[in-house]
Amino acid sequence: MGNSVVIKPAFEGVGEALLIAECFTRAGVPDGLVNVVACRRDVTGHLVAHRDIAVVTLTGGTAAGEALASAAGAKPFIGELGGNSANIVCADSNVRDAALRITPSAFEASGQQCISAQRIIVEEAVLEEFLEYFVDAAKAMKVGDPTKEDTDVGPMVNVEAADRVAKMVEEAVASGAKAPLPLKRENAIIYPTILVTASPNERVVCEEIFGPVAVIIPAKNIENAIEIANDSEFGLQSSCFTSSLETAFRMSEELHVGSVWINEGSRFRMDTTPFGGVGSSGFGREGVKYAMEELSYVKFTGIRFPGREG
Numbered sequence: 001m002g003n004s005v006v007i008k009p010a011f012e013g014v015g016e017a018l019l020i021a022e023c024f025t026r027a028g029v030p031d032g033l034v035n036v037v038a039c040r041r042d043v044t045g046h047l048v049a050h051r052d053i054a055v056v057t058l059t060g061g062t063a064a065g066e067a068l069a070s071a072a073g074a075k076p077f078i079g080e081l082g083g084n085s086a087n088i089v090c091a092d093s094n095v096r097d098a099a100l101r102i103t104p105s106a107f108e109a110s111g112q113q114c115i116s117a118q119r120i121i122v123e124e125a126v127l128e129e130f131l132e133y134f135v136d137a138a139k140a141m142k143v144g145d146p147t148k149e150d151t152d153v154g155p156m157v158n159v160e161a162a163d164r165v166a167k168m169v170e171e172a173v174a175s176g177a178k179a180p181l182p183l184k185r186e187n188a189i190i191y192p193t194i195l196v197t198a199s200p201n202e203r204v205v206c207e208e209i210f211g212p213v214a215v216i217i218p219a220k221n222i223e224n225a226i227e228i229a230n231d232s233e234f235g236l237q238s239s240c241f242t243s244s245l246e247t248a249f250r251m252s253e254e255l256h257v258g259s260v261w262i263n264e265g266s267r268f269r270m271d272t273t274p275f276g277g278v279g280s281s282g283f284g285r286e287g288v289k290y291a292m293e294e295l296s297y298v299k300f301t302g303i304r305f306p307g308r309e310g
Helices: 011-026 041-049 062-072 095-111 124-139 159-174 222-230 245-254 288-294
Strands: 005-007 034-036 056-059 077-080 085-089 117-123 178-181 193-196 213-219 237-241 259-262
Touching (some): 005 011, 041 062, 056 062, 095 213, 095 237, 117 124, 117 222, 124 178, 124 213, 159 213, 213 222, 222 245, 237 245, 245 259
Parallel strands (some): 005 034, 056 077, 085 117, 085 237, 237 259
Antiparallel strands (some): 178 193
């Protein structure tokens, strides 16, 4: 098992891709097995369609996934696409612990991960308590230079990305969303922002924000929380905070996602586990063992020995 690979990074990540390829070279991997092609978007389709490419795998947005799947044609395509992770906080949970675990899940990496905590669905009985802990924890995060080890939240990938996130927040506030931690911005840096809304039609609720913005959605009870969580085209990864094993198994059964974490933020991930989504979040599974299975195929060989009957 083994093939050469071509890495096509986004322009903002070319440096990182080259460093990864350099690591393979230093480890002794022969030249030509790990290649980096930094091409324009209009060239990517030709690269994907090339006859020497056997399988295509993408980590990226849903729109890009749909375009590349179309370009790949009959080739196997694995897509780890967009997300809109729901984190459910039940009334029987350790509310403070939930707030402290969801905070980095929502805001670290400037919320620019497909499994960043975006929708925080909180049972009404503990909503005010959760908000108090959550706002305090978000305010305590250090925002600034991403090259410093103690920085929690750095800039967005570019100013245009920050513009998009700011516009989504401003639209939500104009439509009636409350902002216990209002939008604050410095060029490409957006500080941790917390909104509270009950409207399922807001863009900050139904689209992927991909920024350091958490949207608190009140839920009447567990049934209502599950209903709200599943009211999304995305289904990558969710989490639930509860002290009830029965509720934990119920979340595992009823949440329409590829992965569920109990008493941990949705951004938590282990590469030893299968990782991937349903719906607009893609198809196929990552994780070391599971990625190897996705990037290979089952082959059968039958042997009939000459001179033997039957």
